[in-house]
Amino acid sequence: MQTLITHIKHLYQVETGAVKHTVAGADMAHLPELENAWLLIENGRIHSFGSMDQVPELRADESIDASGCLVLPAWVDSHTHLVFAAPREEEFVDRIKGVSYEEIARKGGGILNSARRLRDMDEELLYEQSLQRLHQVVAQGTGAIEIKSGYGLGTEAELKMLRVIRRLKETNLIPVKASFLAAHAYPVEYKENKTAYIKLIIDEMLPRVAGEGLADYMDAFCEEGFFSVADTEQLLEAAWKYGLKPKIHANQLHYSGGVEVGVKHNAVSVDHLECVGDKEIAALQSGNTMPTLLPAAAFFLGIQYQPARRIIDAGLPVCLASDYNPGSCPSGNMNLLMTIACTQLKMTPAEAINAVTLNGAAALELSTEMGTIAAGKRANLIITRPMNNANFIPYDFGNNPVGRMILNGKLM
């Protein structure tokens, strides 16, 4: 099956030569492109591309005229909690009235609120609702996604979440990676015996999760009031023994040591990073862990933003992800996320697009598969609505830039 897209106004993120795994520092400001281009898809993969003055003469099974439109690799959202039972709009109102996210959590709301709702929820219904959310974010340009457990906080409920994620994966709509996040909060019944909860995760949950192949990564919320650096180390060491690489929540609310412990344990990414200074930047420079910023959560909670400029100016890569979850970010809209990154973190549109394409792919170990327009990569692409150039995407905030999505080479 061949699909030929012609008359593309700008084809962005084109890559020829050796596969790049990430884009870092000053290079993030550059978005390689071809003007007035064509792209050929064969059997779900990008076959070739070039300028319209050398368009191939062939009778493709399907032809798409993309006059006036841009084509980009689909967004890769490398951090979500898309499987959840119920929204938490009452906490949103409490926060407006001055109660902080941490106070809500201390009083048994927040993650524990979501855990109570999820434990009672029928698995089929949980799947149906989550699938609907997945379709919604795909329509907004997401072409690969990571989804975490972490609202189970007990063996059976964590496994239920991970089974739901596996079913989402099995739809083959887009690539899905799963992270095991039982260390998201201490359940009420373990509040006075935290060691026992860590033991439960390591001795009971991890063997089952790994044994049933339910997760790609191990996550932990390394934060004051949640899981300490020592707790996190213990969990990550155990996870490595089962072949689960770390991807952790770090430095959202405090300079918690999460970045350093993540780098030390070769985490694929450390995510959130509102609290990042010289020490954290030095740690990131010493390893290969991707700094992933979640500014839509900072926006929704009204807390300080991540120092993206400092991180990029230190020569590091930056990845952006949505953090879609019912508490701190009830939106998986990557377009709005890019607007926040541009206006609040002072990232340029090109940097933001690099952060949600190639660096997003790297944060899910999908760089050979997603994130650029390169021969052999999966044809998960965005054909935008008519627009002049990619700067318009974060500029036109609140509107969906997607005209049509192509997934696995098929026009959706």
Ligand SMILES: N=CN[C@@H](CCC(=O)O)C(=O)O
């Ligand atoms: N910070 C920890 N976990 C999630 C929020 C979870 C929730 O509030 O339900 C996050 O990444 O923001």
Ligand SMILES: [Zn+2]
């Ligand atoms: Zn999160």
